[in-house]
Amino acid sequence: MSAVLIDGRMYAAELSASLADEVEELAAAGVRPGLATVLVGDSYPAHAYERRVRRLAQKVGCHYVCEALPDDAAEADALAVVGKLGADPRISGVLILRPLPPQVSEASLYRALDPIKDIESVHPISAGLLALGRPRYVPSTPASVFHLLDRYLTESGRDPAQTYAQSNLVVVGRSANVGKPALMLAMERGATVVSCDEHSHGAGLLFEHTVRADILVVAAGVPGLIRVEHVKHGVIAVDVGINAIRDSPAGKVHLVGDIDTADVARRAEAITPVPGGVGPITDVWLLHNTVSAARLAQGIGASFPATEGLQLPAIC
Ligand code: NDP
Numbered sequence: 329m330s331a332v333l334i335d336g337r338m339y340a341a342e343l344s345a346s347l348a349d350e351v352e353e354l355a356a357a358g359v360r361p362g363l364a365t366v367l368v369g370d371s372y373p374a375h376a377y378e379r380r381v382r383r384l385a386q387k388v389g390c391h392y393v394c395e396a397l398p399d400d401a402a403e404a405d406a407l408a409v410v411g412k413l414g415a416d417p418r419i420s421g422v423l424i425l426r427p428l429p430p431q432v433s434e435a436s437l438y439r440a441l442d443p444i445k446d447i448e449s450v451h452p453i454s455a456g457l458l459a460l461g462r463p464r465y466v467p468s469t470p471a472s473v474f475h476l477l478d479r480y481l482t483e484s485g486r487d488p489a490q491t492y493a494q495s496n497l498v499v500v501g502r503s504a505n506v507g508k509p510a511l512m513l514a515m516e517r518g519a520t521v522v523s524c525d526e527h528s529h530g531a532g533l534l535f536e537h538t539v540r541a542d543i544l545v546v547a548a549g550v551p552g553l554i555r556v557e558h559v560k561h562g563v564i565a566v567d568v569g570i571n572a573i574r575d576s577p578a579g580k581v582h583l584v585g586d587i588d589t590a591d592v593a594r595r596a597e598a599i600t601p602v603p604g605g606v607g608p609i610t611d612v613w614l615l616h617n618t619v620s621a622a623r624l625a626q627g628i629g630a631s632f633p634a635t636e637g638l639q640l641p642a643i644c
Pocket of ligand 1: 373426469500501502503504505506507524525526527528534547548550553568570571606607608610611
């Protein structure tokens with residue numbers, strides 16, 4: 329492997345330290361940020377994510393609740409939970425964990441969120457503000473992708489603004505939570521942006537685009553989708569994918585990304601590992617957004633690390 333492995337855990341540890349300071353500062357002002365997760369069903373990744381954010385929330389001193397519903401829960405029950413959390417003054421931010429079982433519509437739950445507590449910017453109002461480049465909260469996963477890229481570019485002696493302006497930046501995957509907001513953040517930074525999804529793959533166009541990427545962000549949920557022949561020499565590759573693979577039907581679960589790391593590292597300048605790349609930063613960022621939501625709710629203004637080029641709008 330010749331590529332630089334970008335260490336997300338190191339960046340996450342730095343952000344986590346400043347987060348703990350922020351929570352302490354708010355506590356002195358009598359404010360305790362509160363995070364709620366809504367967990368419907370038995371999905372392994374959703375449960376794994378819930379455990380991680382629970383641990384982190386407790387570690388930094390935030391109030392935390394998980395509203396868990398069974399796999400066969402009716403959509404009306406899930407909507408009632410989201411409504412209850414919207415009315416709960418102890419809760420500053422709400423995260424709806426995915427995937428949801430098929431009878432519960434993601435879009436319906438997103439619409440039911442209080443936009444001020446919508447720390448992932450998935451409510452239509454929040455998504456609109458993000459599309460306009462004026463998000464209240466920068467969603468945690470794409471924010472982490474660009475935090476990591478901004479830091480890597482700076483630390484490798486480049487001017488990030490200039491580098492983005494001169495880069496073809498390809499995003500694979502365009503979900504409402506990850507791919508689409510990543511496209512918005514890439515556009516805000518002035519990159520030449522290309523979006524690919526499953527249709528691009530089906531049409532035989534995907535690798536035509538990935539091979540031209542100077543910066544490649546992959547969030548498809550397909551293990552090992554990107555191999556060395558799909559990238560150009562010197563690419564900076566960010567692997568968002570987290571796929572749980574079992575060694576054997578009853579075997580141990582291990583996590584792999586959407587990029588075949590060892591293979592692509594033979595051509596890449598830099599690459600993020602899975603685990604240990606984007607994921608650890610995402611967790612911390614979610615808590616940062618919770619703290620910002622607590623500040624907004626108290627009218628004491630928000631603080632966001634490293635969201636260059638994006639303005640925080642007043643509550644509207
Ligand atoms: P979704 O399933 O919601 O979206 C996947 C996207 O990828 C869709 O746009 C889909 O296309 C596209 N896609 C699927 N297959 C292909 C393919 N063969 N070629 C090109 N595009 C494809 O997933 P998420 O966006 O929520 O998550 C993506 C991955 O990121 C998952 O592995 C998830 O676990 C991980 N993740 C990691 C996080 C982190 O912190 N690191 C946080 C959140 C997610 P179409 O639109 O046509 O269906």
